[in-house]
Amino acid sequence: MERVTVYVDGFNFYYGLRRMKAVDNDWQKFYWIDFVKFFDHFTGGNKILQKVVYFTTPPINIQKRNRQGMLLLANKLLNGNRFEVIEGKFYDKLQSSETPKKQNPIF
Numbered sequence: 001m002e003r004v005t006v007y008v009d010g011f012n013f014y015y016g017l018r019r020m021k022a023v024d025n026d027w028q029k030f031y032w033i034d035f036v037k038f039f040d041h042f043t044g045g046n047k048i049l050q051k052v053v054y055f056t057t058p059p060i061n062i063q064k065r066n067r068q069g070m071l072l073l074a075n076k077l078l079n080g081n082r083f084e085v086i087e088g089k090f091y092d093k094l095q096s097s098e099t100p101k102k103q104n105p106i107f
Helices: 010-023 027-032 035-040 063-084
Strands: 001-009 047-056 081-085
Touching: 001 010, 001 035, 010 027, 010 047, 027 035, 035 047, 047 063, 063 081
Parallel strands: 001 047, 047 081
Antiparallel strands: none
8 A cells, every 4th residue: 555644734724714715604614624534535546644744833813823722632632643733933024124134045
């Protein structure tokens, strides 16, 4: 059997659901999704879903952070080591008067 790992950009996944909910309120039910079960539907034949790796940044708003934490904990409890969370850090956008730091050229 071929093993498959799915990598999820949590920010785009969440905001994609929000856009769909604006069109059809039924999409809200996917806010509380079992990611392993969901992506398991896309594997078949000679493939088995080994793991879902979910990349995210905790929201600044404490209520949103708590809701996100509950979703991620529920997925971890349901799926054990088949669900992994990689947390990043949220950075505010640069103000128009700020200039980004120059990076060393690769060449």
